[in-house]
Amino acid sequence: MKKYTFTEKKDTRSGFGAGMHVLGQQNPNVVALCADLVGSLKLEPFIKENPERFIQCGISEANMIGVSAGLTIGGKIPFATTFANFATGRVYDQIRQSVAYSNKNVKICASHAGLTLGEDGATHQILEDIGMMKMLPGMTVINPCDYNQTKAATIAIADHEGPVYLRFGRPVIPVFTDADQKFEIGKAWMVNEGTDVSIIATGHMVWEAIQAGEILEADGINAEIINIHTIKPLDEEAILKSVEKTGCVVTAEEHNRIGGLGDSVAQVLVKNKLVPQEYVAVNDSFGESGTPAQLLQKYGLDAKHIVEAAKRAIARKQ
Amino acid sequence: MEIEQLEKVASQVRRDIVRMVHGCQSGHPGGSLGCTELLVALYFERMKLKENDGKVVFDMDGRDEDLFFLSNGHISPVWYSVLARRGYFPVSELATFRKLDSRLQGHPTTHEHLEGIRIASGSLGQGLSVALGAATAKKLNNDKGIVYVLMGDGEQQEGQVWEAATFAPHHQVDNLIAFIDLNGQQIDGPTVKVMNNRDLGAKYEAFGWEVISIEEGNDMAAVAKGLYEAKGRLGHGRPIMVLLHTGMGYGVDFMMGSHKWHGVAPNDEQLAAALAQLDETLGDY
Incomplete structure (x- = not known):
């Protein structure tokens, strides 16, 4: 068995925040949107450097998805961020019509997926999101395994034309993949x-x-x-x-x-x-x-x- | 374009609407007929559209031009007719409306790459949010184009509309003009009976919008004047809401003022009676 070691534990959502930080510097078309969860999504570094490219949507996820779809008309690459429950089940029809069916280049980035968000309980622990998202024609569904892979995936999806669902989480877990890995969508x-x-x-x-x-x-x-x-x-x-x-x-x-x-x-x-x-x-x-x-x-x-x-x-x- | 010319286009668009709906025996003539003046005035007079050698050209990004979004997608017949008459695609294609393999789906979509359409609509309440995103992209791109969006009055019962209504003034989206088609009707009956929206103007004002009214939404001169006025109010930190008072089914006497023609197609006899009231000005498709 190949040995996997780690020197630190980190949350995958921080990998997302780190990826967004890089994208903020590299890609002027990337726009971040959030529904009142900036701290949870680790967006502070992106917002600090690119305040004009951050859109606070308040607790209005349906509107956030629609605004994201509209931003693509004009060449922007919107990253719509919130908890996985509110990023999928709550706004399924908005994603279906305005994003997937309309084939808009929207990146739906969802933290706190699954059971491991922990103490908040079942209202927030969505366990159906992969199913919902993968059923949408044209939707790419990505669920990376650690901090480094989530960072790499975040950067990679900006270059992918089309709707993407990127799923990550809250718990700190070992960082065991390479820091400088190349992320290939669709490649095991x-x-x-x-x-x-x-x-x-x-x-x-x-x-x-x-x-x-x-x-x-x-x-x-x-x-x-x-x-x-x-x-x-x-x-x-x-x-x-x-x-x-x-x-x-x-x-x-x-x-x-x-x-x-x-x-x-x-x-x-x-x-x-x-x-x-x-x-x-x-x-x-x-x-x-x-x-x-x-x-x-x-x-x-x-x-x-x-x-x-x-x-x-x-x-x-x- | 002169008012008289715009009225001629509107008459032809109304003929297209009833013929399209008759042709497939489905679709929504009522709201389409009521919004004819607005869409004709926008596309033939008010909107700055991308043109090449005097012919409109379409690209998805719509940079440096005005954009229109139809949130109440069920009134697709009026939009399809206006887009075809404006030159976005051949008018002969109107005959395919709602039929298998058509680009003119029952509700507008981008899926079939129909020129002029930038987002799918039909599931209500989403268009204002999309328009706000497009308007925000224009600001980020330093693009001076204006974004227009039309919603229904029944559609105001959707919660997402009020999320968007809160967002727009907060972010000072002042390159956007929204319309509500106030025809007072929805599928199950008069809006005041189905679910009373009460004073939409006061609601939007309270949310921070600049609200104006076009009382005669089926009078071409009044619509053109209202659009001119709305445009003049842009750029002052507030989104503009235009309350457009229309008659559902306007222009065809037996369809007017009732929710019964929201989504019903005329039979052969009714089609003949409708066409007898509408001059063929540009040639039927």
Whole structure:
């Protein structure tokens, strides 16, 4: 198992803020919008240097999406930012009509996704956003795994023409990817090559998958771990290449098991190569208040649950 | 363009509207007929449009020209007719309205790349926000173009409209002129009965808008004068709201003043009766 070490822990939302800081300096067309959550989205450095390119929308997310769509008419690249719940479910129709159907170059950037925002509880812990966003024709859906990857993804999507949903989170987690990585939309990242089971993970679950890989290694199981940061368009080739080798899959995501990465992977398998798949995901429920670690454990999303799922998947192999 | 000329265009646009809706036996003639003077006056007189050799040209960005957004997208027939008559696409294409493989979808979209359309609309309440974004982009680009947006009065019941109404004065979007088509009707009946908007002028004033009224929204001279006045008030830190009093179905006697023709197509007999009231001035498509 390839060794992943880290010297610090950071939140992925800070990676977004750092990416925006860079974009503010590099791309004069980038405009940031926020619905009264500037501190949570880490936008201060961007705003300090580019006050004229920041639009405070107040607690009016629907209007923020519409204003963003309008800004693209005139060549601006709007980054509309708020919590994932308010960036998707609350404004689904606005995104559907004014952004996706109209094919506008809007970047919807959503923090506090999933269970790990923690104590605020289920009203804020959206677990359906990947599903909603990936169902929109033309929408690119990205869920990076750590601070460095989120920063790189933020910078990369400014150069991508078309609507993007970028999802990140609140908890501090290990920074284990390269600081100077090149982010390729739609390209899976091989975390560890293995032969016995493919663990396909996204977002915060990638670090959990690495920890699971180490536990499995101690049990004599050689896990292949793939980071799917882009859920749509999905790197089908990388997934199929991996299962040809391993013959079974675990998908891991901080999302409802219905409609997320797991279902996207299942579609690929059903169509191309039927192998056993186990889901590590929230089992069609809402979340609740708690610390991120407690929630990951209770809802079956931590390394221990990935290990169990991997063993189940391997046992199902013919 | 002289008022008389604009009226001739309006008559033809009204013929187009009833013929388009009749042709596919669906669509929304009532609001379309009521807003004919406004759209004709905007596109044939008031708006600065990008032209090349005297012919309009369309690009999505719309730099250095005026832009129009239709928030109440269901009155697409009037917009499609005006765009075609202004030269954005062939008038013959009006015959495809709402039919399979047409660029003239039931509600306006960018999806089929129809010249003149910059955003999809139809799900109500979104157009003002989009127009504010486009107006803000113009300011950032140091572009002196004006952004116009039309909404329905029933549409004022959507919450997003009031988010946008709060945003516009706060950010001093003073290169934007919005209209509300005050025809007093919506699908389920008169607006005062379905959901009373009460005094929209007072509401927008309280939100910080400069509000003016065009009392005779189906009188071409009054509309042209109102547009001139609205433009004169731009650039002073406040967005402009024009309350446009119109008659739903205006110009076709049996369609006028009732919500019943909001989304109903005329039959052959009714079409003939409607066309008999509208002069063919520019040639039917």
